[in-house]
Amino acid sequence: MSDTATRRLWVAYGPNGVVGKIQKDADGYRVHMAGKDEPLGAYPSMDIAKNALHAHLKPGSDRPEFREH
Template sequence: MMTTHTRRLYVAYGPNGAVGSIREVDDGSWAVTMSGAEAPIGQYPSLDIAKNALTSHLRPGSARPEFREH
């Protein structure tokens, strides 16, 4: 029997569109990439921590983005 694992992807949306993404990687951690960046800013052990990390990289005073699973 073959087992497949679907990795999850979340896109963060601010008032002007997508601001970044969070994707599940092989070891169960989450990689955060800001829009326009070529490489992730880091990997985090949980989705909640990854969401906080992405939010902390936005401009000061920015509202928390809306995260949508894709």
């Protein structure tokens, strides 16, 4: 029997394309902004991760659309 880890991925789309992604892993929901090497951090829930990603966009930006991949 093998151990497998299920990972889920959501991509955040703004009006001009991809702005970031959220990946579910053992640490929680890890947020990565587009064009950045290091993640913002891991958050305990999807809602908190979405809010963190949105908060790191330019002021006044609309909330991105999140699509699971």
